Amino acid sequence: MNRYVDFLNNISGNVLLGCDGFVDEVYEIVDVRKSLTEFTAIDNLKEFGELIVKRADGGVGLEIVPKRRCSGGFTPNTGRVAAFLGLKPTLAGLYGEKTIDPAFEEFTENCNLLSLGDPALTLVFEFSDGKILMSALKSVANLTWTEFVEFFGEEKVKELFADVDILGLGYWSLTPDFDKFLTGFISQYQESKPPRRMFFDFADIKKKSSESFLESLALIKKYNEKVPMTISLNEHEGAELFSRFGLEWKEEPQQVASGLTTLREKIGIDELVVHTPHFGAASSATDGEGYAMQELQTKVIRTAGAGDTFNGGYLCASLGDLSVKERLVIANAATAFFVTHATAPTKEEMIAQIEKASDK
Template sequence: MQRSKWVTIEEEILETYIRNLSGEIVLGIDGFIDQVWQVVETRTPDNHCILIDKMQEFGNLIVSRREGGMANELIKKRRSYGGFTANTGKALGNMDLSTTLIGMYGKEEIDKIFHDLKEKCNLISVGDPVVSTILEFTDGKIMMPNLDELLKFTWNDFLSIIGQDQLQKILLNADIVSLGYWSNMPDFDTFITKLNEDYFHTDRPRRLFFDFANIKKRSVEAINSTFRVLEKINDKIPVSLSLNEHEAVILFSYYDRNFSDDCEAVARDTEYLRNIIGLDELIIHTPQYAVLSSKTEGMELLEQDYCAAPVITTGAGDTFNGGYIAACLGNLKAAQRLAIANAATRFYISNSHTPDRQELISEIKRIKKVLS
């Protein structure tokens, strides 16, 4: 296992790579409008709000009222787009990469909330967006989406809307194709099987990338079935799976592994799991570090510049994914790919917007200075 430190990261190589970055990326198939709220604990006599800062504080409050009711005022923080395609696409679009987003942005016309995303990416809508209510805290968020439309969405629905010829054209020159989130797509296995059988032939993408999201929503049998499908595809196209620490805890438990406080133990177990599920890459990212198990490159572990007071947390994982996808368009080493992904998400949570190329380069240099 390579435990890479930032002092070993060659920032000149990454700067040259980022400045010359190019490629075709296709993301699908969700679409969310996030209504984000903060929870008020009390109001002072001068009408100043004291917010519930941490998720555990809110959880403790709920438990303490378990035999009765509770009523807490909400303050609207923002209304924005969200979900895998929008958040990851935003990260890629801000790097001026050619990105096509296939998702649910409006049946009759694309909802105006997505218009700034439309300026950076090619949007193709196949339905109405899911509305998600989010309670946001400084250390995380509680997401409560109504997924009816997305859960009922099948491959046949998708193909009847987008059309076989248009889909073929979109995928023809794609370097990386990614579908998220598996947990919200009961027909996921059909989607990826049909794409592989009917579209990924001579002009197949160089990599498939997946984020499963809330694994616990689906059964162990369902995830094992999906791994068998992806393992077959992995023989033809290398597959990457990305998990945050909460998703990793659940996946580890399915294979009788505990998610340890020791990052090196997590790295060893990540390697163990990747060998079982049979994919080319398994990535786990946390606020403190990111680990990568690669079939060809072995293990990498790279620390993150931990942010104690993030400005935003919603979309942090998607921004990591966007950075990592961008880093897969060339021939970077594993530690270099993790460095770009870590820098992208660290910049985002501190500045509440995804970095452009120059901001990403500057963030890499800043993190190296701090952690070296």
């Protein structure tokens, strides 16, 4: 525990994340209503799927009940972890055109929040074991690197990217101009000191064609020599990546870690990470491969944003001199705390969560 305590108590670094921003309207789906104020929700995602399949030849009428309206997307959910650890990250994205949307108010004091326009909307149907997300992507999908530069101006953009330790970009599958954003980000370091690492969340790989996917990977390989690159995926994205390169996916941590090494070498990237509800695994060109088991949480109150929170924990852990296993342990702790508290942990809460973990 001493290494975790020492790292977290002394964590420092500049983090810049871009360029999305979603407002999540989260609902639960009524299974049985007892009265005007009492009902039982559909708790299991598989159960909901079976209901849809069972009624596929007719129709399905369902009652939804709002749970919360909150921030969503790569920048806020990933940045929240850095903010709660005291890093005050810079988040450049879509948080409100004229005024900051109330969903992002929590970030106005502990982050450097830079808003380019109004956020996109995501409808989230949440279950104890997962969620369904349906997004109206117009504002995010229409954002381009050219507009980004025009909004800030070239001098401000240079200032924005100066002295950054960790640079993050998401989501690839939801951002049509992703490749130009990537090229634009890296172009800021032609003459200045590059970040220690650049971090990606691809989101739904299946949404992109093989041609588009390979083009993006080729760019990442090209720029990996300038800035070491990390790609993080959930279990479904990991299985899809394995499949696209002809590898068999078995959700066993050692097998996944070994497969990540094969994929990392084929892609030509510095680091690949996969997170599942049961473990996190990673392969690094400099640090080797490893995995850390994750206890399945039983008192889950929020699942939307769990993967981003893992990424936030791993990203922050990459600021220190920690092993692959230790970075995964911190990321797992951030996730476990988030799904049971609906927020990120402070330094003290992170340490306490790590102490609870059986694999650390």
